[in-house]
Amino acid sequence: MTAEAADLPIVGAQDTTPDVVDGLALARLYGEPLFKVPTDLYIPPDALEVFLEAFQGPLDLLLYLIRKQNFNILDIPMADVTRQYLTYVDQIRSRNLELAAEYLLMAAMLIEIKSRMLLPSNKTQEGEEAEDPRAELVRRLLEYEQIKLAAFDLNNVPQLGRDFLHAQVYIEQHTVLHWPQVELIDIQSAWADVLKRATLVQHHKISREELSVREHMTAILRKLQSTRFVEFADLFDPSRGVPVLVVNFIALLELAKETLIEITQAEAFAPIYVRLAYSPA
Structure with missing residues (x-):
């Protein structure tokens, strides 16, 4: 239909739509109220198409x-x-x-x-149909x-995004560093290793030496003040003999008992470290 034909009035049709229906507009066209149906309204033939059955091929x-x-x-x-x-x-x-x-x-x-x-129907050479x-x-x-x-x-299988969604929950966590607890058997094993190394250094000189546990406790504290961590084995000098090692080990146990030092371990079966339990002035 051409533009000229769209402007022509429909012959035999009578517009019975009132100019105003109860004071309300039927619609709005470009923001302007529309109180009656236009007579030159043109609807293309393919504007509305109904498919009763849809086939894929x-x-x-x-x-x-x-x-x-x-x-x-x-x-x-x-x-x-x-x-x-x-x-x-x-x-x-x-x-x-x-x-x-x-x-x-x-x-x-x-x-x-x-x-x-x-x-x-023609039969094949073998006589079959x-x-x-x-x-x-x-x-x-x-x-x-x-x-x-x-x-x-x-x-029909449930699909992500169509039938269900992944639930995501954000949980704020604060990481607290926990050192593994050093068990008594770990200290015994470390002590046995120190004794084993001490037996490798033997002296044939017989001498009498008075050993003080308090002096060794003071020496261990003085050594720990100069560094943050000291490996357990580094606190013993195998060259001084087994008696000195025993007294030094007793001094170490006394310091741990009085909570002046901490014996820690980074992970299971890792080297044992000793550090001060307080911050030196």
């Missing part, structure tokens, strides 16, 4: 026609199915010729199958139906 349409009428897919009545198929193709040809091209190819195949069925012209079409329809049903079942 020629095989989908053909399968729909067979299943809708409960036809045996292994013994398709080609005349009835072809007639109904062509009726649908004629409908879509009037609206979309490009879409109808694929359906027309299937229509030509149906007509060819029907024509071959009308011809007398010739293959049914519908066999290839039936095979394609059965494969398509299996894939369609599998796609339907797959679509």
Whole structure:
């Protein structure tokens, strides 16, 4: 319809719409109130289109026609199915010729199958009956139906973003450093290792030496004040002999008992370290 035809009044039509309906506008056009339906309103033919059935292709349409009428897919009545198929193709040809091209190819195949069925059947050289012209079409329809049903079942599986969402919860955490607790068996093992090293250094000189636990405690504290950590084995001097090592070990235990030192370990089976339990002035 041209623009001139759209401006012409409709012959024989009488506008009975009142200028104002209860003081309310029927609609707004570009912000202006509209109190009556315009007589030159033009609606294109393709503005509204209703699809009663939606098909994904020629095989989908053909399968729909067979299943809708409960036809045996292994013994398709080609005349009835072809007639109904062509009726649908004629409908879509009037609206979309490009879409109808694929359906027309299937229509030509149906007509060819029907024509071959009308011809007398020729037996093969072995005397067997010739293959049914519908066999290839039936095979394609059965494969398509299996894939369609599998796609339907797959679509029913819950999908992320459509049926459910991942729950995400943010929990604020404060990391607190916890040193592993040094057990008594760990100290015993470290002490046994020190004694083993001390036996490697033997002296044949016999002498008498007075040893003071308090002096060794003071020496250990003085050594720890100059550094942050000292490895357990570094607090012992194997060259001074086993008696000195024993007194030094007793001094270390006394300091731990009085909570003047801390015996720590970074992880299980790691070296044992000794440090002051207080900050030196």
